[in-house]
Amino acid sequence: MIRPLLACTLSLALASTAASQQDVTAFTNATVLPGGAPAMREATMIVAGGKVVALGSADAVEIPVGAVVVDCAGKTITPGLIDASFMTSVTADDANEQSDEVTPHLRILDSLDPEDPMMRRARRGGVTTVHVMPGTQNVIGGLGCVVKTHGSDPDQMVVKQDATMRIVMGSEPSNRNRAIRGGRIESMYYRRPTTRMGVVWAVRRAFFDAQEAMQKTQGAPDQGPPSPGIEVLTQVLQGKMTAVTTARSEQDLRTALRIADEFGYQTVIDEAQDAYMVADELAERKATVMLGAPSATDVGGGGGRDGAAPRSGTVRALADKGVKFVITTGTNTRRLPLVREAMFAARNGLGPQQALDAITIEPAKLLGVDDRIGSLAKGKDADFVIWSNDPLDPAAVAESVHIDGKPVSQLR
Amino acid sequence: MHSIPHRLLGGLLLGALVAPTCAQDLLVRASRIVIAPGTTLTDSALLVRDGKVAYVGDEIPTEARAGARTVDYGEATVSPGFVLAATTLQSDSDLAEGAFAFTPDLRVAEAFDPWSERLEHLAPSCVTSFGMTPSPRNVAGGIGVLAKPGKERGRVLEADAFVGFSLTSAARSQEREPTSLMGARAMLSDAFETARVGVEVGPDLAVLQQVMSGARRAMVYADSYAEINAALALGQRFNFAPVLIGARDAHKVMARLAERGAGVVLPTLTATARLAELELPSKLAEAGIAFCFAGRPDQLRTSAALAVRHGLPREAAMAALTRTPATLLGQQAAVGALRQGCSADFVVVQGDLLDLGARHVATWVDGARACGADPEAPNPEERR
Numbered sequence: 196m197i198r199p200l201l202a203c204t205l206s207l208a209l210a211s212t213a214a215s216q217q218d219v220t221a222f223t224n225a226t227v228l229p230g231g232a233p234a235m236r237e238a239t240m241i242v243a244g245g246k247v248v249a250l251g252s253a254d255a256v257e258i259p260v261g262a263v264v265v266d267c268a269g270k271t272i273t274p275g276l277i278d279a280s281f282m283t284s285v286t287a288d289d290a291n292e293q294s295d296e297v298t299p300h301l302r303i304l305d306s307l308d309p310e311d312p313m314m315r316r317a318r319r320g321g322v323t324t325v326h327v328m329p330g331t332q333n334v335i336g337g338l339g340c341v342v343k344t345h346g347s348d349p350d351q352m353v354v355k356q357d358a359t360m361r362i363v364m365g366s367e368p369s370n371r372n373r374a375i376r377g378g379r380i381e382s383m384y385y386r387r388p389t390t391r392m393g394v395v396w397a398v399r400r401a402f403f404d405a406q407e408a409m410q411k412t413q414g415a416p417d418q419g420p421p422s423p424g425i426e427v428l429t430q431v432l433q434g435k436m437t438a439v440t441t442a443r444s445e446q447d448l449r450t451a452l453r454i455a456d457e458f459g460y461q462t463v464i465d466e467a468q469d470a471y472m473v474a475d476e477l478a479e480r481k482a483t484v485m486l487g488a489p490s491a492t493d494v495g496g497g498g499g500r501d502g503a504a505p506r507s508g509t510v511r512a513l514a515d516k517g518v519k520f521v522i523t524t525g526t527n528t529r530r531l532p533l534v535r536e537a538m539f540a541a542r543n544g545l546g547p548q549q550a551l552d553a554i555t556i557e558p559a560k561l562l563g564v565d566d567r568i569g570s571l572a573k574g575k576d577a578d579f580v581i582w583s584n585d586p587l588d589p590a591a592v593a594e595s596v597h598i599d600g601k602p603v604s605q606l607r
Numbered sequence: 608m609h610s611i612p613h614r615l616l617g618g619l620l621l622g623a624l625v626a627p628t629c630a631q632d633l634l635v636r637a638s639r640i641v642i643a644p645g646t647t648l649t650d651s652a653l654l655v656r657d658g659k660v661a662y663v664g665d666e667i668p669t670e671a672r673a674g675a676r677t678v679d680y681g682e683a684t685v686s687p688g689f690v691l692a693a694t695t696l697q698s699d700s701d702l703a704e705g706a707f708a709f710t711p712d713l714r715v716a717e718a719f720d721p722w723s724e725r726l727e728h729l730a731p732s733c734v735t736s737f738g739m740t741p742s743p744r745n746v747a748g749g750i751g752v753l754a755k756p757g758k759e760r761g762r763v764l765e766a767d768a769f770v771g772f773s774l775t776s777a778a779r780s781q782e783r784e785p786t787s788l789m790g791a792r793a794m795l796s797d798a799f800e801t802a803r804v805g806v807e808v809g810p811d812l813a814v815l816q817q818v819m820s821g822a823r824r825a826m827v828y829a830d831s832y833a834e835i836n837a838a839l840a841l842g843q844r845f846n847f848a849p850v851l852i853g854a855r856d857a858h859k860v861m862a863r864l865a866e867r868g869a870g871v872v873l874p875t876l877t878a879t880a881r882l883a884e885l886e887l888p889s890k891l892a893e894a895g896i897a898f899c900f901a902g903r904p905d906q907l908r909t910s911a912a913l914a915v916r917h918g919l920p921r922e923a924a925m926a927a928l929t930r931t932p933a934t935l936l937g938q939q940a941a942v943g944a945l946r947q948g949c950s951a952d953f954v955v956v957q958g959d960l961l962d963l964g965a966r967h968v969a970t971w972v973d974g975a976r977a978c979g980a981d982p983e984a985p986n987p988e989e990r991r
Contacts, residue, residue, distance in 0.1 A: 295784075305836075306789050308831065
């Protein structure tokens, strides 16, 4: 009886905040898990103009006159969750430009639909920002972008347009390609790579070409701009663009690190189901891991052929070795909603704050957007979730989700 | 030496491009003559000379009236013939150069068959002119034409009407570049960028330069949100207002369509379509976005009638069959209305065109009857 009543009061209050962004709203008596800091009990958060303007204990924060007050007693407020490796409904055909294996300059942003049902589903689960990358069927697929999960125009949803460049190890990029045997010589799929070795060859050649282009430009700066693909690869080599290497099995993880060493760039490792086997190497290189769906006991989908063997203890192993990691839903078809993945990690030996940080502030830092999102503090975007109770409780639900101060999803 | 080939060429061109001319003026009478949506004359007449509307209503000089052959349609309504803004006449295989997706300098005029049987279905469906686009299978398909059906054969009215692009899934083949939407968008933006900075460019990029300078219109097949978004973004970056063909998700981007001055060519509406599709025409009209009906020629009246049933004003529906498609093709001075100087393309209907029970009596193209009845014809068979 009490719950529907509360939800009703809450939604009434929130509807009024939506009327004008300049309206000031005070969320009181909440347990706030601000991201990257310990929990605050009975805290008050003031939101105005799409930003958090104050957060602290009830004594420390004064509620402005005229503010709409939302009583969040018994509720928990967290920053909006960030999924650092998110699959949209864009089909595999549209997420991979198959005319070439190396397409570093293509933007997945060009394929996004703001009303994507996957985005809507993520939003309902408390995810307010996602990092979307091109598909995994190219050796170098292109540029990933960081977008909020609500808006009418991808350009306005963008938090960071060209955030990362995706490299893919393993068998996926070579799947379609064929030698003459069994294929047609006139087909564009008659090309390298058809093996893991060939995939590495393609990465190596791309970076080699970029290095050559850099050297040439240094000698003769008037040669005009390089091709857009080379330009992106050059930014990776210069450390101006984050490289994300998707690698699942142990051998692919080692290859990913080796290639990065060879060309002197730092790479984030995505998916990384076998990371527990190479935790020392990852720690030594200070590589960050975007762990894909840690709850899954095997790898479904196209990556399943690579023979990775996920373990529930991976999160704990990485934490113990001091490897930086974030939790994502990734490409695994066996994934759970993001908050449940963090719950699973917490259940497997990760501290609750660490588990929650791995889906809020840590991905924000990794993607270079922690100045705006990932934590709740004065001046940050008002992207937050009001949970029915502790979000790591399996019974917890996101009662209302806010992006830039506006309620974008509410439990009915 | 040179005069003979020139004369030959002239003769060929005349044969190919000039309408069958009527030596005698034609006076068309009817109880209602719709000059353009919103302008209707009662118990009036049109004077047609050389395939064009020469005078309307009271402007017709008495001597011209006296010397003209008169066709009296009595109680029927004469209105402008429909302009079908985009069609491939189901001859896609002849309109897509399969090996490459980027062929902006190919000319649809060269694939136009004036004797095609597919033209025969147009006049009975009230279509008196149509934009023939390259196939949506190519990202930059080529230069489209404005063409017309006729009693026996069709003809090209404007061989250089617009450039056809496509960002739909049809343009993405898993057998050649591009295979993805981001690849298609990159292909076009790279080409436009090269055309923009290039001084001496090939004929293909020259076509894109003309799009950027406003000398050519861009018609873009785009259905989903991401495809429409790509078309609008390209238009914004390279300074052109695209006319979108299909635009299934147009309702998601109304404000931007209006802001960018983009037009929309809608597909066939059916009674079983989703409500969002059926209401799209009235929403486009409310937002001030130029749109027209296209798709299957024989369903144009049905599409317009369904849109009227879902809130579109009748006048706007008539405009979306005649004047607006002509404007979207840049041919409003030639077709889409029965004003002085326009082609004498009209349809005769017993009743209201948007009433699906109203009987179609005849369709005239360039002042010549393409199908239906001529009450004054010397041969009694043709009078019905």
